[in-house]
Amino acid sequence: VSYDVVTPDADAPDVLRCASMELVVTDLKRSRDFYVDVLGLVVTEEDDDAIYLRSLEEFIHHNLILRKGDTPAVAAFSYRVRTPEDLDKAEKFYAARGCEVRRNKEGFVKGLGDSVRVQDPLGFPYEFFYEVEHVKRLCWDYHVYTPGALVRLDHFNQVTPDVPKAVAYMEDLGFRVTEDIQDAEGTSYAAWMRRKPTVHDTAMTGGDGPRMHHVAFATHEKHNIIAICDKLGALRLSDHIERGPGRHGVSNAYYLYLRDPDGHRVEIYTQDYYTGDPDNPRVTWDVHDNQRRDWWGTPVVPSWYTDASRVLDLDGNLMPLTERTDDSEMAQTIGADGFSYTRKEEGEESMPEWKQGEYKLGHQL
Numbered sequence: 001v002s003y004d005v006v007t008p009d010a011d012a013p014d015v016l017r018c019a020s021m022e023l024v025v026t027d028l029k030r031s032r033d034f035y036v037d038v039l040g041l042v043v044t045e046e047d048d049d050a051i052y053l054r055s056l057e058e059f060i061h062h063n064l065i066l067r068k069g070d071t072p073a074v075a076a077f078s079y080r081v082r083t084p085e086d087l088d089k090a091e092k093f094y095a096a097r098g099c100e101v102r103r104n105k106e107g108f109v110k111g112l113g114d115s116v117r118v119q120d121p122l123g124f125p126y127e128f129f130y131e132v133e134h135v136k137r138l139c140w141d142y143h144v145y146t147p148g149a150l151v152r153l154d155h156f157n158q159v160t161p162d163v164p165k166a167v168a169y170m171e172d173l174g175f176r177v178t179e180d181i182q183d184a185e186g187t188s189y190a191a192w193m194r195r196k197p198t199v200h201d202t203a204m205t206g207g208d209g210p211r212m213h214h215v216a217f218a219t220h221e222k223h224n225i226i227a228i229c230d231k232l233g234a235l236r237l238s239d240h241i242e243r244g245p246g247r248h249g250v251s252n253a254y255y256l257y258l259r260d261p262d263g264h265r266v267e268i269y270t271q272d273y274y275t276g277d278p279d280n281p282r283v284t285w286d287v288h289d290n291q292r293r294d295w296w297g298t299p300v301v302p303s304w305y306t307d308a309s310r311v312l313d314l315d316g317n318l319m320p321l322t323e324r325t326d327d328s329e330m331a332q333t334i335g336a337d338g339f340s341y342t343r344k345e346e347g348e349e350s351m352p353e354w355k356q357g358e359y360k361l362g363h364q365l
C-alpha cells in the first residue's frame with residue numbers, strides 16, 4: 001500500500017494552513033451584526049469599506065475580511081506560507097502553470113505584508129503571505145468568550161467541476177487527500193485535502209465552478225454549536241440555519257451550516273481528527289452511503305448541494321462558471337436515481353419506506 005507523504009514538490013510554496021477569506025458583502029453593518037454580534041468573531045480593525053475579523057485563538061491580524069461591494073462574492077482564499085522565500089516560489093509555481101500572478105510588497109489588504117495573489121488553474125483567487133501583523137491571542141481571555149465561541153478558522157470548501165483535476169493540482173501544491181467520496185465506477189464527487197494536521201484546509205466539491213461552498217470556523221466543543229443554534233432561535237434568526245447540527249461521516253466532525261445575510265455559507269465545526277503522520281490512511285466513502293455526509297443518516301438538504309458563492313478575478317470581476325460534466329451527487333442520492341443505503345449488504349429496501357430515496361421533496365426534485 002503506498003501512502004501519500006505530505007511534502008511539497010521542489011518548486012511549490014510551503015503552505016502552512018488556510019488563514020483567511022476575503023468576502024464581499026452588500027451591507028457591511030448587517031454582516032457585522034451577523035459575524036460579530038451573533039457569531040462572536042473579534043474585530044481587529046475596521047473602516048468604512050472593510051472589517052477585519054479574527055477567531056479567539058488567532059494571533060495573526062485576521063481570519064475573515066468583510067468588504068463592502070455590490071455583489072456577494074469571494075475576493076481571496078488566503079494561505080499562510082512558512083517563509084518569505086515561499087512567496088518567490090508561489091510566483092514561479094503559478095507562472096509556470098500559465099496563471100495570472102500579482103505581487104504586492106505592501107500586501108493587498110491591511111495587516112499583511114508581501115503577498116502574492118493568483119487566479120489559480122481552477123479559476124480561484126488564491127493569496128499567499130508570510131509577513132503579518134501579530135495581534136493579541138485571546139485564548140486565556142475567558143471573560144470575552146461567548147457560549148458559541150469560534151476559536152479557529154478551520155477550512156475552506158470550493159466547488160469545481162472536475163474533482164480529479166483539482167486534486168492533482170492541489171497535490172502539486174503539497175496538499176494531500178485525507179477523505180473522498182466516489183462511486184463504484186470511480187467518479188469522484190468530493191475530496192478533502194490538508195496541509196495542517198487535521199482533515200482539511202480545503203475541500204474540492206464537484207459542481208459548477210469556480211464557486212465557494214463554505215468557510216468553516218471551529219469551536220472547542222459540540223455544546224458551543226448547540227449554543228449558536230439556541231441563540232439564533234432566541235434572536236428569531238433561526239432562518240440562518242441551513243443544515244444541522246449533526247455529526248459528519250466524512251471528517252467525523254460535529255457540524256452546523258449557516259447562511260450569512262448575503263447567502264454566503266459558514267460552517268461551524270468541531271472535533272475532527274489528527275492526520276499529521278506521513279502514512280495517514282485515506283478514507284474513501286461510497287456516494288450511496290447515506291451516512292457519508294451525516295453519520296446519523298440525516299438527509300442533506302438540496303440547497304446545500306445547489307447553492308454556493310461566486311468568486312472574483314484579480315480585477316474584482318465575477319469569474320464565469322464551468323459546468324460539471326461528471327455525475328452530480330445530488331442526482332445520485334436524492335434525485336432521479338435517489339439510491340442510498342444504511343447497510344450496504346442489505347441495500348436500500350432494508351430501510352423503512354419513509355427513509356428510501358433519502359430526501360425526496362416532490363416539488364423540488
Ligand SMILES: O=C1C=CC(S(=O)(=O)O)=CC1(O)O
Pocket residue numbers: 155157203216248249250251253267269292293294
Ligand atoms: O468540512 C466538511 C466535512 C465533512 C462534510 S460531509 O458533509 O460529511 O461530506 C462536509 C464538509 O466539507 O463541510
Ligand SMILES: [Fe+2]
Pocket residue numbers: 155156157214216267269
Ligand atoms: Fe466543511
